[in-house]
Amino acid sequence: MRSLLLPLLLLTVSAIAQPSLKEKQYASLARKNFLETNALNTVAFVESRWRLAGNTGFNESIHLVEKQLKEAGYVNETAAPAGARLTYRIERRAMNRPxxxxxxxxxxxxxxxxxxxxxxxxxxxxxxxxxxxxxxxxxxxxxxxxxxxxxxxxxxxxxxxxxxxxxxxxxxxxxxxxxxxxxxxxxxxxxxxxxxxxxxxxxxxxxxxxxxxxxxxxxxxxxxxxxxxxxxxxxxxxxxxxxxxDSEELTIVADVRGSEKPGDRFVFSAHVQEPGANDNATGVGTLAEMARVTAAVVQSRELDPKRSITFLWGDEIISTRRYILEDSDRARGIKWGCSLDMVGEDTEKTGGSFLIEKMPDPSAVWTRGNDKHSEWGGSPLPESAIIPHYFNDLLLTRCLNEAADNNWVVNTNPFEGGSDHTPFLNAKIPGLLMWHFTDVFYHTDADRFDKVSGETMKHVGVSALVTSWLLTTAENNTAIALVNDLKSSAVSRLNTELALGEENIKKGNAVADEAHILEVWQQYYVNVMETMKDIPVEGASSLLDNAIEQAKKEIRNKKYRLR
Missing domain, CATH: 3.50.30.30 (Glucose Oxidase; domain 1)
Incomplete structure (x- = not known):
């Protein structure tokens, strides 16, 4: 039974802070400019081709993206003037297989x-x-x-x-x-x-x-x-x-150069290989439209990213890993990585759900309640694998805000691996996956255009854009608003874990074991708050430091009694 009711713990998911004025402006800007038709046209082109690195279908898909980037205002970096904001390049490499x-x-x-x-x-x-x-x-x-x-x-x-x-x-x-x-x-x-x-x-x-x-x-x-x-x-x-x-492997990389800290960057990746529509023509199409939209609002001066935003299309895991490992200076500036993989599903037809695969948090150690592994499969991680960082909750909240007035269903799953987010995590860079599962047509020849939803692609694209725009333009006021958001997320999770612990004790679980889980979640969010100091482009102010310390104190000082 519940033994201690604290005011903070009476908050629920519905009490998550409302979007800030800046987030509302960015969301409106992204929704107005993201055209489902563009994304769907790209999907139709790409999914009609059987794609493996080096083959005709793969290369034609890369060159379609190149055409779209050029039309959006990106300039091949070999011809771009110094300091150009919108550039792209195609990387060509010999293959070790035909x-x-x-x-x-x-x-x-x-x-x-x-x-x-x-x-x-x-x-x-x-x-x-x-x-x-x-x-x-x-x-x-x-x-x-x-x-x-x-x-x-x-x-x-x-x-x-x-x-x-x-x-x-x-x-x-x-x-x-x-x-x-x-x-x-x-x-x-x-x-x-x-x-x-x-x-x-x-x-x-x-x-x-x-x-x-x-x-x-x-x-x-x-x-x-x-x-x-x-x-x-x-x-x-x-x-x-x-x-x-014999052929060559192509990767295409587009950059929106940050106006103040161009070496800091948010990196998006979408793999081109695999022959399906949802997997992963939808990732290619959504990311291409996101790159176009970002270029449009930068050129119209409605957005001025202070940090760089990178869009990458290539061979799954291989291209992203290489992007990180080939240039150590560049890698040090990658602050966030996000993979778009199977992001356009018509869930009524595929049976899947939209998911954010989280970086390892305590739910990857104790998977219970609404936390569930997908049928892709996952196993419990040790506590030592937990990575405290705000990115999990920050992206989730942006998606929930996008879903607030429509029927888009947003869920998460504990870390499983297997897509373009893993190279980021292996390099100790915060990395997340936006995807769908379970999908009865996964990797099958029934994964075709008729299973794709332009509406879903727009929801994913808008949520991802707002997240990257917030983080690449953030000043201290934005960071403080995000701290308050995350404090609400922490309270909601601790509330949930307290209730789960009490239920499990009634079923015979040891009080000490359940108390330990709650303590780990509590410390996790204390540590997460500390990571938020890197959000402002200009560095953390005393006001942000104080907001973080206050949030940590509120989370740390709450006492729970389970029985």
Whole structure:
């Protein structure tokens, strides 16, 4: 039962401070200028291309962004005058592997009129790195591998099929003399028995000069082939056409130069590779429109970022990590990093929710209440992994403010990793992920334009822009308002943890254990407050220092009794 009621703890989420005048102005500016049509047009272009670093679709997407940047007023930095505010560059690098792109494929059973699979309707059926079959395809006996004994038969000149991911059997099948391999692996959250034609993209190993091919099966295709085999021998015809060629890896980087501290920067990143619409054509399209909007309001003098804002498009994790590690001076100036990955979902169709994946906070150690890991998966972190910083709550509050008068649903998940926010965190730079999950079409060939919401892209884009504009223009008054915001967030979380602790004690949990969790959250927010001194461009004033110390004192001095 609740043993101690303190005035501060009576506050709830609804008591979160109202947006400041500056935030309201920025939000209005962003909403007025962000055009859903622009973002959707970019998505339509990008999602129609099968994108891997170095291939035609990837490079065409990069050059589309370049065209949009130039139209928005960004100048190639090689031709830009010294001190230009809007610049961009395309970075070109040799690749340590060839580029790959699919062209066509078909799998059919000899004697049947309709194919089992066709690239025209299953664009993920060809495993990445697959080579082409001889012109006209190959026809051979199909052999189902279900256990180790099945590998002992003569597989030379045959086609191997497995009930596991093709990447796990491909090399063994080729070594045994098989022509190629088929495999099935669909996670439960994709609901394969409902979406029977979905296929998730994936790869097989690449061996120069001796490459074969792998086919990824849908649930329907697997069941069809198994049913055919149950009736007797099956002759399978497989045609695969791909391109494998030397290329270069492209990354495009746009900068809005800060007027006072250009070395300090907020970095956004969106990866281009992966063939889906939501993953990640929506990230590309949302970020491109954010870059256009920022250029427009800077040129109109409605916004003057004192710190720089960087927009980066490239190969997931690789490009962002390289941006951080290649230039140590530049890295020291990166104050915040934010990844846009799967940010445009029509959640009524995908089943997912918009999420902010937080930097490791105590919810990554004790995941309970409304905190839940996504079906991507996560495991508890040690207390030593907690990173106290205001960025979690600051971005969340901006999103909640954007959602205040509409039906946009905003949630968070504890840290899991796996996208462009991780290079920032690995470099000890605050980094967050804006994304959606669970998505029944994740990585499947059903992730197409019809699952995209322009409205969602605008909500994400506006929230992200307001966050970056506040932090790159912040003076001490803004920082003090953000301290008050965060104090409200801290109170709400401590209120929640107190109630959860009392519930768990009633269920038999030890009072000491629950008290420890509450103490960790309390100290977390005390430490978070201290990090807010770096917000003002001109440095922390005595007024900000006092506001922070007062907030720390209010949080630290609250006493909780759990029983």
């Amino acid at each position: 580029a790959w792109e699919p062209v066509d494929a078909e799998v059919s059973i000899e004697g049947e009129s309709s194919p089992v699979l066709s690239f025209k309707t299953n664009r993920n059926m060809i495993s990445i790195n697959s080579a082409s079959t001889p012109e006209g395809g190959v026809t051979a006996d199909l052999v189902l591998i279900e256990n180790e004994e099945d590998w002992k038969q003569d597989l030379k000149g045959k086609i191997v099929m497995s009930n596991t991911d093709v990447s796990g059997v491909y090399a063994k099948a080729i070594k045994a003399g098989a022509l190629g391999a088929l495999g099935y692996a669909m996670p439960a959250y994709t609901q394969p028995e409902k979406y029977t034609h979905s296929i998730q993209f994936g790869s097989i190993s690449y061996n120069k000069g001796g490459q074969g091919w792998g086919i990824r099966l849908s649930y329907a295709a697997r069941e069809h082939l198994k049913a055919a085999l149950a009736k007797g021998p099956v002759r399978l015809k497989v045609m695969v056409e791909t391109k494998i060629y």
